[in-house]
Amino acid sequence: xxxxxxxxxxxxxxxxxxxxxxxxxxxxxxxxxxxxxxxxxxxxxxxxxxxxxxxxxxxxxxxxxxxxxxxxxxxxxxxxxxxxxxxxxxxxxxxxxxxxxxxxxxxxxxxxxxxxxxxxxxxxxxxxxxxxxxxxxxxxxxxxxxxxxxxxxxxxxxxxxxxxxxxxxxxxxxxxxxxxxxxxxxxxxxxxxxxxxxxxxxxxxxxxxxxxxxxxxxxxxxxxxxxxxxxxxxxxxxxxxxxxxxxxxxxxxxxxxxxxxxxxxxxxxxxxxxxxxxxxxxxxxxxxxxxxxxxxxxxxxxxxxxxxxxxxxxxxxxxxxxxxxxxxxxxxxxxxxxxxxxxxxxxxxxxxxxxxxxxxxxxxxxxxxxxxxxxxx
Amino acid sequence: xxxxxxxxxxxxxxxxxxxxxxxxxxxxxxxxxxxxxxxxxxxxxxxxxxxxxxxxxxxxxxxxxxxxxxxxxxxxxxxxxxxxxxxxxxxxxxxxxxxxxxxxxxxxxxxxxxxxxxxxxxxxxxxxxxxxxxxxxxxxxxxxxxxxxxxxxxxxxxxxxxxxxxxxxxxxxxxxxxxxxxxxxxxxxxxxxxxxxxxxxxxxxxxxxxxxxxxxxxxxxxxxxxxxxxxxxxxxxxxxxxxxxxxxxxxxxxxxxxxxxxxxxxxxxxxxxxxxxxxxxxxxxxxxxxxxxxxxxxxxxxxxxxxxxxxxxxxxxxxxxxxxxxxxxxxxxxxxxxxxxxxxxxxxxxxxxxxxxxxxxxxxxxxxxxxxxxxxxxxxxxxxxxxxxxxxxxxxxxxxxxxxxxxxxxxxxxxxxxxxxxxxxxxx
Numbered sequence: 001x002x003x004x005x006x007x008x009x010x011x012x013x014x015x016x017x018x019x020x021x022x023x024x025x026x027x028x029x030x031x032x033x034x035x036x037x038x039x040x041x042x043x044x045x046x047x048x049x050x051x052x053x054x055x056x057x058x059x060x061x062x063x064x065x066x067x068x069x070x071x072x073x074x075x076x077x078x079x080x081x082x083x084x085x086x087x088x089x090x091x092x093x094x095x096x097x098x099x100x101x102x103x104x105x106x107x108x109x110x111x112x113x114x115x116x117x118x119x120x121x122x123x124x125x126x127x128x129x130x131x132x133x134x135x136x137x138x139x140x141x142x143x144x145x146x147x148x149x150x151x152x153x154x155x156x157x158x159x160x161x162x163x164x165x166x167x168x169x170x171x172x173x174x175x176x177x178x179x180x181x182x183x184x185x186x187x188x189x190x191x192x193x194x195x196x197x198x199x200x201x202x203x204x205x206x207x208x209x210x211x212x213x214x215x216x217x218x219x220x221x222x223x224x225x226x227x228x229x230x231x232x233x234x235x236x237x238x239x240x241x242x243x244x245x246x247x248x249x250x251x252x253x254x255x256x257x258x259x260x261x262x263x264x265x266x267x268x269x270x271x272x273x274x275x276x277x278x279x280x281x282x283x284x285x286x287x288x289x290x291x292x293x294x295x296x297x298x299x300x301x302x303x304x305x306x307x308x309x310x311x312x313x314x315x316x317x318x319x320x321x322x323x324x325x326x327x328x329x330x331x332x333x334x335x336x337x338x339x340x341x342x343x344x345x346x347x348x349x350x351x352x353x354x355x356x357x358x359x360x361x362x363x364x365x366x367x368x369x370x371x372x373x374x375x376x377x
Numbered sequence: 378x379x380x381x382x383x384x385x386x387x388x389x390x391x392x393x394x395x396x397x398x399x400x401x402x403x404x405x406x407x408x409x410x411x412x413x414x415x416x417x418x419x420x421x422x423x424x425x426x427x428x429x430x431x432x433x434x435x436x437x438x439x440x441x442x443x444x445x446x447x448x449x450x451x452x453x454x455x456x457x458x459x460x461x462x463x464x465x466x467x468x469x470x471x472x473x474x475x476x477x478x479x480x481x482x483x484x485x486x487x488x489x490x491x492x493x494x495x496x497x498x499x500x501x502x503x504x505x506x507x508x509x510x511x512x513x514x515x516x517x518x519x520x521x522x523x524x525x526x527x528x529x530x531x532x533x534x535x536x537x538x539x540x541x542x543x544x545x546x547x548x549x550x551x552x553x554x555x556x557x558x559x560x561x562x563x564x565x566x567x568x569x570x571x572x573x574x575x576x577x578x579x580x581x582x583x584x585x586x587x588x589x590x591x592x593x594x595x596x597x598x599x600x601x602x603x604x605x606x607x608x609x610x611x612x613x614x615x616x617x618x619x620x621x622x623x624x625x626x627x628x629x630x631x632x633x634x635x636x637x638x639x640x641x642x643x644x645x646x647x648x649x650x651x652x653x654x655x656x657x658x659x660x661x662x663x664x665x666x667x668x669x670x671x672x673x674x675x676x677x678x679x680x681x682x683x684x685x686x687x688x689x690x691x692x693x694x695x696x697x698x699x700x701x702x703x704x705x706x707x708x709x710x711x712x713x714x715x716x717x718x719x720x721x722x723x724x725x726x727x728x729x730x731x732x733x734x735x736x737x738x739x740x741x742x743x744x745x746x747x748x749x750x751x752x753x754x755x756x757x758x759x760x761x762x763x764x765x766x767x768x769x770x771x772x773x774x775x776x777x778x779x780x781x782x783x784x785x786x787x788x789x790x791x792x793x794x795x796x797x798x799x800x801x802x803x804x805x
Contacts, residue, residue, distance in 0.1 A: 103747065
C-alpha cells in the first residue's frame with residue numbers, strides 16, 4: 001500500500017469547491033480549460049491558475065434543461081454544474097473546440113452564465129502538418145491577448161518559457177511514475193495512477209510536482225511483488241476520467257494495468273517536442289505534432305490502430321480494455337477499426353461503454369472475468 | 378369542379394426525384410466513363426467538382442434519400458452489426474452501411490440495389506458546423522484507403538466584421554488548396570470559367586427558391602416546410618446541374634399561382650407552425666399528412682429557410698470562392714452563434730406569422746441539437762408561443778413514436794386555441 005497517495009486522491013474530492021476555496025485563499029484568478037490538449041502553460045504564464053474541467057459525481061438535474069440527453073456524460077455534467085451556479089468562481093472558461101458537443105456547450109454556457117466569460121478557441125482540426133502550426137499559433141496569440149486583458153499582466157515570451165519549464169518538469173515526473181509502473185506492474189493500483197495524473201489537472205503544477213517528488217522517493221524503494229497477473233492496457237475515455245470502480249474491477253479479476261492512453265493518463269502528458277522556436281511556436285508544435293493519436297483530430301499519418309497494437313506489444317500486454325464514454329462520437333467511429341486491428345494482431349480486446357450515472361458492475365465484472373480467464377487459457 | 382385535396386403538396390417538386398434517381402444511376406457509370414468520384418460529407422462542393430468534371434456522392438443526401446425511401450434501417454443494421462454504435466450520427470451510419478456492402482465487406486443477400494454505390498477515388502469533408510463529418514470522412518478514408526481532404530470553416534463566435542473577414546479568408550485559402558488537390562488527382566487544370574457559369578446557374582436556382590419561400594408568408598401558405606425539404610436537391614446535391622434553375626423557376630411559378638388563387642398547401646390552414654430540427658426523413662410522408670389532418674401548416678423551419686446559402690443574392694460569379702466561403706460561414710444557421718440563431722429564428726417566426734413551435738430534436742445530430750434545448754426555451758419565451766417538444770432523428774426510424782409525437786402536437790394546437798380565446802379571437 002503506497003503511503004503518499006492522499007494528496008492526489010484528496011484533491012479529486014469536490015475539486016470545484018477546492019479550487020474555488022484556493023482561489024479565495026490565494027487571491028488568484030482561475031481559468032477553466034475544457035479538455036483536451038489546451039496548453040495550460042499560457043494560463044500559468046499570465047499569473048492565473050489553469051484548472052482542467054472535470055466531470056462531477058453529482059446527478060445531472062438542472063443541466064437537462066439546457067442540453068440533450070444524447071450528449072456525452074462530460075458535457076452534460078459541466079452544463080449541469082453551470083446551471084447550478086457551481087462554476088461561477090471561474091474568471092474565464094476556455095473551450096478548445098474539441099468536438100461538436102463541446103462547441104454547443106460553449107454556446108449554451110455563454111448564454112446560461114453571462115457572468116463567466118467563455119472563449120471558443122478554434123484550433124486546427126487537421127494536425128500533423130506544418131500548415132497547422134501557424135493556425136495553432138494564431139489561436140494561441142488570441143488567447144494571450146485575452147489573458148492579458150483578464151489579468152492585467154503582460155504575458156511575455158519570457159514568462160511563457162518559464163511556465164513551459166514548470167510544466168515540463170511535471171510531465172517528466174509523471175513519465176517517471178509511468179516508467180516505474182511499466183518496470184514493476186502492480187506497483188500502483190490503476191486508480192492510483194489515474195488519480196496521480198488527474199490531480200495534476202486540478203491543482204497548481206508546482207504543488208503537484210512537489211507531491212510527485214515525495215511519491216517517487218517512496219516508489220523508488222523496493223516494493224513487494226504482486227505475483228503473476230494478466231497484463232492489460234486500457235485505452236480511451238476521452239475528456240474525462242472513468243469511474244475508479246471499473247479500474248478496481250479489472251484488478252479484482254486478476255489483471256494488472258501496465259499501460260494506457262487515457263486522457264486522465266498517458267495522453268495528458270505524453271507530448272514533448274524539441275525546444276525549437278519561440279515559446280509560442282513550441283506550444284503550437286506540441287499541439288500539432290502528437291505522439292498519442294486523437295480521434296477528435298484529423299491526423300492520417302498517426303494511426304490509432306497501429307499505436308495501440310504497438311503500445312500493447314511494448315508493454316507485453318495480453319489484452320486491451322477500451323473504455324468509451326457513451327455518445328462519444330469520435331471514439332465510437334474509431335472503435336470497430338481498433339477492434340479489427342487488435343484482433344489481427346492477436347491481442348484480446350474488450351470494450352466497455354461508460355455512463356455518468358452509476359451502473360451495476362455485475363455485467364462488467366462478468367465480461368472482464370471472461371477476458372482474463374480467456375487470456376489465462 | 379376538381380375535388381380539393383386536404384393534403385396539397387407542390388406538384389412541380391415531383392420532377393426532382395427522377396433527377397436524383399438519374400443522378401445516382403449515372404454515378405454508377407462514372408468510372409467506365411473515365412471520371413473520378415469523390416464522396417463528400419458536410420457541405421457538398423458540387424460547383425467545384427462539376428467544374429472539374431468530377432462526380433460525387435454526398436453522404437448526407439445519400440442517407441437522407443435512403444431514409445425517405447424507407448431503406449435506411451437496413452443500412453443502419455449493417456453498420457451496427459459491424460460495431461458502429463447507434464449513438465453515432467445516423468447519416469454517417471447509413472453511409473457506412475452502404476460502404477460495407479459496396480466493398481463486399483459484409484454479406485449482401487437480398488440487399489436493395491440502392492445500397493450499392495460507386496467506390497470513391499477520394500473523400501472530402503467540409504465542415505461548416507460539425508466535427509462529426511470529419512470522423513465520418515476518416516472512417517471512409519480507412520475503409521477505402523483513399524486520399525482525403527479536410528476543410529475547416531470557422532464557426533461564428535463573436536460575429537464581428539474582423540472575425541467574418543478572417544473566417545472567409547481562411548476558408549478561401551483552403552478552397553484553393555482543395556482545387557489543387559483535385560487538379561493533382563485529375564491531372565487537369567481547374568476550369569475557372571466553367572465554375573463561374575455553374576455559379577450563375579446556382580444563383581438563379583437559389584434566387585427562385587428564396588423568392589418562393591418568401592411567398593409562404595402569405596396566408597394560407599402555398600407550400601410547406603416539407604415541400605421545401607423535397608426541393609433541396611436543386612440547390613445542394615444538384616447545384617449548377619442542367620435544368621435545376623428552370624425547375625426552381627417552375628416551382629416558384631406554381632407557388633405564385635397558388636398565392637393568386639389563395640390556395641394553401643393544406644386545404645384548411647388553421648394553424649401555422651415553425652419546425653426546428655432536420656427533416657423527419659424516415660417518416661416524411663406520414664408526418665406531413667398528419668399535420669394536414671390537424672389543419673396545421675408547418676410553413677417554415679431554420680433547416681430550410683436559414684440554411685443552404687440562405688442569401689443567394691450574394692452569389693458573385695466573379696468571386697466564387699468568396700461566395701462559397703461567406704455562405705458557409707455567415708449564411709448557414711448551424712454555423713451561427715447562439716444569439717444570432719435566436720434572432721434568426723424569432724424573425725422567421727414573426728415574418729411567417731407563426732402560431733406555435735415544433736421542436737423535434739434529432740437525437741444523433743449533435744449539430745442540430747447542441748443548442749436546441751436552450752433555443753426552445755429562449756424563443757418560446759420571447760415570442761410567447763406554445764411549443765411541442767419531441768424526439769426524432771434525421772434517418773433513424775427507431776427514435777420515432779408517432780403516437781407520442783402527435784399527442785404533443787395536438788396539445789400544442791389546443792394551447793394555440795386557448796391563447797386565441799384569451800385574446801378574444803376564435804378558437805377553431
